[in-house]
Amino acid sequence: MKAACLAFALIPVVLSGAQSGPVDVKQVLSRYCVGCHNAKLKTGGLVVDPAAADNPGSHPETWEKIVRRMRARHMPPDGAPRPEEAVYRQVVSRLENRLDAASAAKPDPGRTATFRRLTRTEYQNVIRDLLAVEVDVTALLPADEVSHGFDNVTVGDLSPTLLERYLTAARKVSRLAVGITPRTPGGDTFRLPPDLTQEEHFEQLPLGTRGGLSVRYTFPADATYEVQVRLARDRNEHVEGLGRDHAVEIMLDGARLGLFTVRPPSRGTDHSAVDRQLNVRIPVKAGPHVVSAAFPKQPSVLLETERQPYVAHFNMDRHPRITPAVYSITVNGPYDVKGPGDTPSRKLLFACKPAAADEEHACAQRIVGGLARRAFRRPVTAVDLAGPMRFFKEGRASGGFDHGVELAVRAILVSPEFLFRVEKDPPGVARGGAYRISDLDFASRLSFFLWSSIPDAELLDAAVRGDLRNPAKLEAQVKRMIADLRSAV
Numbered sequence: 001m002k003a004a005c006l007a008f009a010l011i012p013v014v015l016s017g018a019q020s021g022p023v024d025v026k027q028v029l030s031r032y033c034v035g036c037h038n039a040k041l042k043t044g045g046l047v048v049d050p051a052a053a054d055n056p057g058s059h060p061e062t063w064e065k066i067v068r069r070m071r072a073r074h075m076p077p078d079g080a081p082r083p084e085e086a087v088y089r090q091v092v093s094r095l096e097n098r099l100d101a102a103s104a105a106k107p108d109p110g111r112t113a114t115f116r117r118l119t120r121t122e123y124q125n126v127i128r129d130l131l132a133v134e135v136d137v138t139a140l141l142p143a144d145e146v147s148h149g150f151d152n153v154t155v156g157d158l159s160p161t162l163l164e165r166y167l168t169a170a171r172k173v174s175r176l177a178v179g180i181t182p183r184t185p186g187g188d189t190f191r192l193p194p195d196l197t198q199e200e201h202f203e204q205l206p207l208g209t210r211g212g213l214s215v216r217y218t219f220p221a222d223a224t225y226e227v228q229v230r231l232a233r234d235r236n237e238h239v240e241g242l243g244r245d246h247a248v249e250i251m252l253d254g255a256r257l258g259l260f261t262v263r264p265p266s267r268g269t270d271h272s273a274v275d276r277q278l279n280v281r282i283p284v285k286a287g288p289h290v291v292s293a294a295f296p297k298q299p300s301v302l303l304e305t306e307r308q309p310y311v312a313h314f315n316m317d318r319h320p321r322i323t324p325a326v327y328s329i330t331v332n333g334p335y336d337v338k339g340p341g342d343t344p345s346r347k348l349l350f351a352c353k354p355a356a357a358d359e360e361h362a363c364a365q366r367i368v369g370g371l372a373r374r375a376f377r378r379p380v381t382a383v384d385l386a387g388p389m390r391f392f393k394e395g396r397a398s399g400g401f402d403h404g405v406e407l408a409v410r411a412i413l414v415s416p417e418f419l420f421r422v423e424k425d426p427p428g429v430a431r432g433g434a435y436r437i438s439d440l441d442f443a444s445r446l447s448f449f450l451w452s453s454i455p456d457a458e459l460l461d462a463a464v465r466g467d468l469r470n471p472a473k474l475e476a477q478v479k480r481m482i483a484d485l486r487s488a489v
Contacts, residue, residue: 026050057102114423125453132344170413178406179340198325212294223334228279241321286341439463
């Protein structure tokens with residue numbers, strides 16, 4: 001095979017390396033390529049047809065492969081006759097220009113799913129940016145299936161159970177955003193992994209402490225709440241590592257709520273009451289706060305007669321703890337509700353506040369319209385607002401203005417326009433044909449690519465104005481978005 005390639009390369013051909021003027025691409029390919037890459041030998045699974053060099057767009061995959069190999073000087077192989085460097089450059093440039101012209105004349109950008117739902121991560125980020133509500137949706141929505149390393153999902157796996165989970169999530173989020181409290185107090189519990197060692201300082205907790213748990217929690221209203229801490233226990237329901245007295249500190253936004261001492265019970269007594277006193281009942285303003293509990297760190301100084309104990313990286317009961325550890329923090333409430341408060345979500349959501357009953361409908365329409373525009377990622381119409389406004393009227397009749405807004409928010413959060421990203425083919429385009437997507441669709445693609453969330457007001461306004469068609473303005477938007485902290489999480 002190698003002899004045949006070398007023999008074919010001896011065919012005399014006049015090239016621009018020997019004289020001035022443009023090279024003949026077909027002659028170069030015939031001399032240096034066809035000897036190995038012909039229909040009979042098919043070396044490397046590649047067949048070069050010099051006659052097709054005038055129209056490489058007819059088989060772009062093959063000619064892209066040829067260009068890549070020639071650009072890297074991998075073809076012809078080492079040891080075989082090769083054209084001069086000037087010939088290489090002219091052939092590669094000529095083929096690239098023809099491929100670019102063919103692609104511009106008949107673009108084929110490929111097709112992506114034009115009807116897909118938000119992933120769990122996207123849903124959580126969107127709720128944060130849309131309503132200024134931070135919720136952990138891992139307990140509300142199931143994990144997304146991963147395909148080829150990505151968690152992109154289409155509507156093919158949308159089950160009735162998942163729809164029910166979306167309804168539950170929307171109810172929780174809308175109530176937190178508006179400040180609607182449940183009729184009876186409830187509770188939320190946050191737990192640490194049972195095999196996590198808590199013998200050293202945790203970064204999110206104050207210096208001078210060890211172990212513990214810190215939770216960012218959104219309190220739904222101005223009210224009284226109870227914070228309860230439970231310590232980790234072994235299989236015999238004994239608090240692990242409780243060989244002597246230990247202090248436990250409960251904090252809210254870094255401020256101490258209480259400092260407690262847990263003591264080993266007397267011999268023969270169970271441990272059920274050891275951490276019973278680890279709870280505080282305090283008034284809290286509505287909105288996001290940080291609830292935490294930790295152990296004040298004991299000095300590391302040892303008596304001369306003592307030895308440093310082995311720091312065990314344990315696995316449940318196989319390696320018992322040497323010091324107590326926090327198992328969970330529970331926030332119960334609200335009790336004695338004073339009102340919804342002035343939360344970041346209410347500031348973002350309530351663009352107006354009606355002073356009289358006759359102003360409520362117009363104000364609600366303004367609130368719902370602004371929210372729907374950001375949630376649907378496009379300008380909205382009267383048809384888009386008809387459904388949420390109908391829910392507003394029902395809620396207003398049964399519970400007042402805030403209840404009406406809460407039901408309207410809930411309706412938007414379960415709307416297909418919010419849960420799904422839909423890109424519609426423009427009229428007149430052949431099935432599967434290429435077309436330029438709209439600026440609004442492009443803004444959503446860009447935002448979900450860089451932020452895994454919805455476009456902000458600036459990007460959405462730029463899409464409406466048509467600025468994203470301008471390369472300079474598009475570059476400015478991309479730089480702005482990359483500099484935003486949302487691109488780092």
